[in-house]
Each structure stands twice: as structure tokens, then as C-alpha cells.
Amino acid sequence: MASFGWKRKVGEKVSKSAVQQFEAEAQKAEDDGPSQEEDVDWLHAIKRRREILLEGCAAKSKRLKDEGAQLAEQGRHWEAIKKWDEAIHLTPDNPVLYEMKSQVLTILQEVFPAVKAAEMAVKFRPLWWEGWQTLGRAQLNLGEVDLAVKSFQVAIHICPSERTLWQEDLAWACRLQKQHSATEEKIRQEEETKRQILNAPELEQEYDFESDEVLAACEAVAERQTRYEELKRTAVVVDAEGNIKNVVTGERGSEDTATPSKEKFVKARGL
Template identity: 80%
Template sequence: MASFGWKRKAGEKVSKSVVQQFEAQDDAGGHNEDVNWLHAIKRRKEVLLEDCAEKSKRLKEEGSQLAEQGRHWEAIKKWDEAIQLTPENPLLYEMKSQVLTVLQEVFPAVQAAEMAVKLRPVWWEGWQTLGRAQLNLGEVDLALRSFQVAIHLCPSERTLWQEDLEWARRLQKQELATKEKTRQEEETKSQILKAPELEQDYDFESDEVLAACVAVAERQNRYEELKRTAVVMDSEGNIKNIVTEDGGSEDTAAPSKEQFVKARRL
């Protein structure tokens, strides 16, 4: 057995009896073949993981209680602590996304929901939460896809059909109508600035000049009307163009949003 370096360096300052006693203890306990160090280390890791899981579960429950009391930022702080302990738990990200959506933190809400479905791709509630967060961000097409995935995973869930998917389709319909209205407005404006009737040479005493001016005036009126028009959707999902009094856009009634955070089982 090779001796430790301190014995050679110590020299005469260490008594011979002390050296012999140390070597005897080293021989007796240093090479115990019965000790399985790998098993001991593995067991220690298992104990630490169990402790992290229990603490994470406690933090998750505390966060749920805080969220139900309306203390949303405190709830998020608890869940962030739990995520540090169990970063592979999709439930923590999904609940965090719900609360961030309530707080109108739209982009972080989408990020949290995306992490939830990444960790558990076959969890329909995770896709539902992602779709709602995407709607809040204004990504209607992405939200439609998320709701469709959720329905594919759980076709018997009526809220996905009657609430989430139906509302997303209405918003998509309204968005398309708004884009078409904007296109018409830009086209009419372009025709006013580049009126083809005014590019010709007219006899100013002829009726052609009058007809050209009338055509330009009609386009101007059409443009002003489009500017005063707002695209709205009625309770049955029908799109209507309504001319407002002040030229601004009318606010459409937002769907009722129930603020909730539910502890879901995986």
C-alpha cells in the first residue's frame, strides 16, 4: 500500500507510534470490500429526488391556493420555485400559463403553455391552455390548430367544441373580414391618389371633366365611408359592417372569461 505524502514530508516530527497507528486504521477501514459505494450514492440521489418531489408538490398546492385568492404573482413565484425542483412537471407550466393569461402577460403565457405540451404532447388540457394563450396573443390560426389537437386527443370534451373552437373560428372569420375591409380601404385610397380620369386631357368646357370629377368625388366618399366602418360580429357569429358616428372603431363585446386555476391530475 502506498503511504500518504504527509508521512514522508512530516519526517521526524511525527512519532513512529502515531504513524503505525494511522496505517493500522487505514488497513482496517480503507479497503472494505463489503461497502458498495455506487449503491450508496444512488440511494442518496433517490432520497434527494424524493425530497424535491415532495417540496415541489407542496409549493404547487400553495400556488394554487394563492391563485384562487387572486394573489397571482405570489402564485407564480411558488410555481417557479417548484419548477426549479421538478423542471419536468408539465402541470406547473400549464397552471402558470393560466395565471399569466389572466394577468395579460400574453407572451410568457404562450411560452409556459408551449413547455407544458412539449413535456406531455398527449395532454389535451395542455393544448387547450396553449390555444387560449395564443388567442390572447392574437394568433388565431395557431390557436385553432391547438384546439384541433386537443379535440383529437379528447373528442368527448364539449367545451373544446362549443367554447374554444367555436370562438376561435368566429375570431378568424372576423379577422378575415377586417383584412378585406383594410384592403378595400387601401385600394380606394390608391385610386384617389392616382385617379385615371385626371390623367387624360379634357376640354374644360366639356361634360367629360364633370364626369371625371364626379368619379373622383365618389371614390373619396367611399374612402371616408370605409374609414368610418367597423367590422363587428353579432351573437350568432355573423359579420357586419357598421358605420360609426365618430369614425372610430366600435369595441366588440369580449367573451366572458372565467378566472380559474384548477389543479389537474396527470
């Protein structure tokens, strides 16, 4: 490959003395050899300067982290978050900063930012069980029970000897998961019962108003109405052992809760 050289335009005349002077200066530069500046290892100097800057950022970030922790212990949570944000700006790949920030955001009920901060923590340190624990707790606070169960399971897989993960976090998340499923089933039954009341098949038939079929149809509709009212007053709870119970809130008289009797209805008389 030809080396770069000076070229003149076509048709341009250059004096012979100018060419000779240019060649003499070029030869003198080659004879003098590399200058003192060229002897300097600029790559090493730049690398060392970068290392010094990083060391300074790390030290300042640690100081801000410690200051934020002290503020959090004093209940000055927003001030602590501000300190940690400054530290994150200096060391954006520090998972501890994100994990501490997630804890405080969870306390402040900033549920979505808490989850995002915890996700950053486990992103930068995937094998850190405390980061997964904090993520699971933030997800529980957000209402993402299924995701929280998975996060706690990851934490247990990383550190199976940590008893709090088994006895507190995962156990509580599983109880909430059962309660959530039972509540969804209860809502489904409630909606289905309501639909059957509004579109009762017994009301679509034609009856002889002096026959017993009218009473049977009225009893069926009344039973659905009673069932619907009970479902609306029912709350799904899970006890400490994980057993699901349906608790009826409010009080009603025994006459209202009993199955409607035939005495409550009278046959319609034809005119």
C-alpha cells in the same frame, strides 16, 4: 493488453532492497484480499441517495404547487407564480406547474410568457388536452388566432368528448379568425381606394372644360372619396352565429351618404 506496472526511468538505479520491499508489500496486499470498503456497493448507495433526494424534491415541489394554487385563488397572482417557479426549479419536467403558471400569466396580461409556459406544458405532456387548451387561450390573448385554432383542434383530437372545446374555445377562435380575415380585406380595400383617389386616372387626362367629360370625371373621383370615407368608418364584426357584418360607425346626413348628383358640379368656363 499489458497491465499497468511501476516503471523506472532509463539509467535510474534502484537498490535491490527497495525493489524487494516493494514486491513484498504488493504480495501482502494481494493475499489480504479486497478490503471492507471495496465490499460496499457504491453504485447502489449513490443511486439510493439520488432517489431520496428526488423524493424530497417531489414532495417539496407538490407543497409549493398547492401553496401557489391557494394564492392564485385569493387573487395573489404574482406570489403564486413565485411559488410555482420555486417548484419548477425542483421538478423542471412537471407539466402541471407550467400550465397553472400560464393561466395566471394570461390573467395578468403577460401574453408572451403565458404562451411560453403553455408550450412547456405540452412539451412535457403532449397528450394532455388541457395543456393544449391553455396554450390555445394564451395564443388567442397574444393575437395568434391561426395558431390558437390549431391548438384547440389538437385538444379536440385528444379529447373529442369535451364539449367546451367545441362550443366555446374553437367556436370563438374561428369567429375571430373570420373577423381577422374580413378586417384584412377591408384594410386592403381601403388602401386601394385611397390609392385610386391620390392617383385618379381621370385627372391624368386632358378635358374640354365645357364638355360633360369633366362632370363624369368629378363624379368618379367623388364616388371614390365617399367610398373611402365609408370604409374608414366601417367596423367588421362577427355575430354569435359566425356571420360577418360590416357596421358603419358614426352618423352622417343622407345628403352626404347619397351618390353625388350632377347638380353639385358646375362646368368650368374658359376665359
